[in-house]
Amino acid sequence: MSTTPVHAPVPGRAVALRDVPDPVFSQGMVGYGAAVDPPREVIDAVAPVSGRLLKLMPHAYIIMTSENVGVLVHLGLDTVTLKGAGFSAHVAEGDTVTAGQTVITYDVPAVVAAGLDPIVPVVVMDEREPGNVVVGDAVATGAEIASGSALFTANK
Numbered sequence: 001m002s003t004t005p006v007h008a009p010v011p012g013r014a015v016a017l018r019d020v021p022d023p024v025f026s027q028g029m030v031g032y033g034a035a036v037d038p039p040r041e042v043i044d045a046v047a048p049v050s051g052r053l054l055k056l057m058p059h060a061y062i063i064m065t066s067e068n069v070g071v072l073v074h075l076g077l078d079t080v081t082l083k084g085a086g087f088s089a090h091v092a093e094g095d096t097v098t099a100g101q102t103v104i105t106y107d108v109p110a111v112v113a114a115g116l117d118p119i120v121p122v123v124v125m126d127e128r129e130p131g132n133v134v135v136g137d138a139v140a141t142g143a144e145i146a147s148g149s150a151l152f153t154a155n156k
Contacts (some may be wrong), residue, residue, distance in 0.1 A: 002067040004154040008098055009048045009073045010106065010120050012038040014138035014145040016123065022077045025121040030072060032133040033123035034152050038108050038146060040118070045075055045104045046147055047097040048122055056093040060082035061103055061110075062125060069154055070125035075106050086110035100148050124154045126131040132156065 008014070015035040020026045025035070059079035061071045071101040075087065086107035091097055111118045124133060135152045138145040145151065 001070070002049060002156050003031045004049060004065055004067060004069045005150055005156070006033065006071055006122060006124070006152050006154055007048045008145045008149050008151045009045045009103075009122060009147065010036050010038045010043050011041065012036040012120070012145065014136070014143055014151065015106065015119065016135065017028050017123065019094045020119055020121050021117060024151050025074070028130060031123035031125045031127040031150055032130045033121065034088065034139040035119050035121040036151070037119050038106070040108050040112060042105060042107050042109070044102040044119070044147070045073060045106045047099050047103055048073060048151065050098045051096070053091055053093055053095045053097055053103070056089060056091065056103075058082075058087040058089065058104070063097060067156065069156055071154075072121075072123050073103070074123050076111045077109060079116055082111070082114060082116070099128045122151060
């Protein structure tokens, strides 16, 4: 069994995935994990794990670790409708990134101004067993979390 620590890609208030106001995430349809409600300012979204950037969209990215754990970071809900506005990538799809490296600059106020929820779900792709994701204390208590702090651990 591999154990993968997954770090917060943005600062803010840690949120249990079941409390994300989108059933695709809250019901674990994409996978299980946690979320962060970011501050209402322009912030850098960083890699929550080290690995290869499998997919890079303006509003989301997937990093595949060396243990074949795919971690999705989704910047805001329904932000695909913004067609890239409010997001600036600093890396390219296929790049190798290290945990804590800036991937996208995220203009949270622009997302809020567009009437969208800026919450950032972070999930293990295709994880069907919620028990394989162990959330950190910040998620369990809804506490503030710093970017790069432990968000959850993925067990495969």
